[in-house]
Amino acid sequence: MDFLELAKKRYSVRKYEQKKVEEDKLLKILEAGRVAPTGANTQPQRIIVVQKEEGLEKLKKGANVYGAPLALVICADHNVAWKRPFDGKVITDIDASIVTDHMMLEATDLGLGTVWICYFDPNVIKKEFNLPENVEPVNILAVGYVKDESVSSDRHDKARNPLESIVFYESY
Template sequence: MNFIELAKERYSLRYFDVKKVEQEKLDLILQAGQLSPTAVNYQPQRILIIESDEALAKLKDCTVFHFNAPIALLVCANKDEAWKRSYDGKIHTDIDASIVATHMMLQATELGLGTTWVGHFDPIAVRNAFNIPSNIEPVCILPLGYPSKDAKVHPNHTKRKDISQTVLYNHF
């Protein structure tokens, strides 16, 4: 499958099967994250794998958007290791973690798995539930697993603005 086909195939999965994700597939997804570009290649990403019943129960207390996936990846970044832009002090934790998450989402799709990006979570509850140090910024949660038999693409998924509305040349 070429990249554009892969990008078109990926959608936000909200109905997961109970089948566990094989370790070999999880390893490939994590490798895709490891190979992701980050600012100055500082690699500040930290991925917390949430897979035990106890950990998944804790996650449910932090967000309503867990979709009962058999595993979730909490994508974070270390503020002390992320690149800081000298002009305005912007720390690139959110950007680096987002690039890593996107690579992992696309790898999951290629492997026949589904994900959805969850940004709607209580960061304080997540930090407390998983003992996340203050220098680690939780950026997103990726519920991960096989699509259930009831899974379907949301009708809005294929709606895209015309490229002329989102791409400009040389000025706004």
């Protein structure tokens, strides 16, 4: 499948089968996160794999993962993050989001569904998963086999703005 076909195939899944994601698929998803580009190649991503019942219960205290049998908590280590020299912007959110996107698309390519979660209590996640002060939870990616959902890949024709409303050439 070509990239645009893959990108259009992916959608936010909120109903999952209780079938465990196979280890080989999990490792491919994690590898996609490992090879994702980061600012100045600092690689600040720290990924917590949550798939055991105990961990999923801890996760539920601060986030809704919609019953997914696997969740990846994508964190960023502020001690190794790149800072833009002109204004000091720390790009941990950007790096963690690139990593999340790579893993999300790999999961889609493997026939799995995902939902990218930003609506969570970071303090609960930090406490429940023993994150050090310098490590920030940025995103959660719920992963699993889709249950009873089907979304048309041509939905983007209606649900997305046309190019001419979002793209500007040479100047705004």
